[in-house]
Amino acid sequence: MLVLSSIYLFVLEVPLLQPEMTWMLIGENMSEGKIMYKDILDDTGPFSAWVYWILVFVFGKNIWIFKLFAGAILFLQMVYLNSLFISYKSFEEITYIPAFVLMILVHLSFDILILSPALMGSTFIIFALGQLFSQTVLQKEGKDSVLLVGIFGGIAACFHFPLVFFLPYMLLVGIIISGFSFTQLLLSIIGYFLPILICSVYYFWQDALPEFITEYILTSRTLEIYKHVRFRDLMLLLVTPLFFSFMGLFTGSVFKSLTVNQQKQLQLMLIFLFFSASAFFLTNRIAPYQLVIMLPALTYLISMLFLSVKKGMFLRITSISFSLLIPIIGYSWLFWKTQNQTMDTYGVYYQNKHKITEGKTTLVLGNDLAYYQNAKQVTPYLNYHLTKELLTDFNNLENVVMAFKHFQQFSPQVIVDEEGLFEELLEHLPILKEQYRKSGNYFLLDTNNTKE
Structure with missing residues (x-):
């Protein structure tokens, strides 16, 4: 064995x-x-x-x-x-x-x-x-x-x-x-x-x-x-x-x-x-x-x-x-x-692009968990498919309010937004939109505009 x-x-x-x-x-x-x-x-x-x-x-x-x-x-x-x-x-x-x-x-x-x-x-x-x-x-x-x-x-x-x-x-x-x-x-x-x-x-x-x-x-x-x-x-x-x-x-x-x-x-x-x-x-x-x-x-x-x-x-x-x-x-x-590089959806491969989250509190809205390799995962949103179901249900006011509370409480320094989920959420939560600036597929916390 x-x-x-x-x-x-x-x-x-x-x-x-x-x-x-x-x-x-x-x-x-x-x-x-x-x-x-x-x-x-x-x-x-x-x-x-x-x-x-x-x-x-x-x-x-x-x-x-x-x-x-x-x-x-x-x-x-x-x-x-x-x-x-x-x-x-x-x-x-x-x-x-x-x-x-x-x-x-x-x-x-x-x-x-x-x-x-x-x-x-x-x-x-x-x-x-x-x-x-x-x-x-x-x-x-x-x-x-x-x-x-x-x-x-x-x-x-x-x-x-x-x-x-x-x-x-x-x-x-x-x-x-x-x-x-x-x-x-x-x-x-x-x-x-x-x-x-x-x-x-x-x-x-x-x-x-x-x-x-x-x-x-x-x-x-x-x-x-x-x-x-x-x-x-x-x-x-x-x-x-x-x-x-x-x-x-x-x-x-x-x-x-x-x-x-x-x-x-x-x-x-x-x-x-x-x-x-x-x-x-x-x-x-x-x-x-x-x-x-x-x-x-x-x-x-x-x-x-x-x-x-x-x-x-x-x-x-x-x-x-x-x-x-x-x-x-x-x-x-x-x-x-x-x-044949068909393990990308199964394995965790740390590359240069993942260094953006190194040593920072992070939320990954996607399937690439390599961003968590040297980062701290915050917010309850760990399973992306469950997260996607909750954060896209804008007709459920309770889910929207809970999402706002979670992002205010944890304030992840880097949000990896692979499918534009967070960007769509920001349209319904303009207060959060003031706290983050977009850089490619990433949203970076703007500490100058963060509200306590």
């Missing part, structure tokens, strides 16, 4: 990504006492935001701490998923092949290795799958594991909203495969909504409950999304692991006789693969790191391939091909994107 990851980090030199910059800015703002959704306009999950806050508060804005923490989470997923398959006899023998398969799969793309909300939330999805396995395999009537299924699923949704797909998945497999009684079904639903209720109560205390609902729960795919990569790129990355997964499904069904419990596990994972793919339709950022949600199911199916055929040339060819092809595809894709 260290060797394969080092190629991304030190040979191909993966840039700081736009989402990573956003997450560090969230942590920095929260460490200053600001409240998510109320003082920080973004749709990052509350639990993810708290993790970023703790890391920045303890270690500062250090991207390497984020990467080390992500590596530790990935290692935890490998260990837990492998032990899960061993404990519930998913395969005939005790083996570390699932951990190896997952280790290869996480190098399908360089951004799977970052500390994304999808990565943190998927960890609890795996924990929830473990509780579903215990229900399916052991056929317990105990209510503790049923409650934990819901709680882990709810925690995952509080990390990353697209993981809400686990709720219909839990209900479907609970009824059809695990045979949940009405009481168990009710317990799992209560457990699912418990973490969300806790978050709602917290933001109610902080006078930010409406913002939590509108900015996190209701924003999924209602806004213009961040298309960091194209869907074609995602399919290009997915085609090889899906090919090996279908081979695993075929060989595992033809060359092996599965027990009743193993058949139920296979059904669990196949349905999970379908539902996890549906999460892409709920995300506001199209990026390869969202693929981490599908990896548990892919790991299970590909492990079936290697454990169904134990010897012979076919096994050697497939194992070597899988071990080499997946990382090479990831490396080649990154190299190709970098050489």
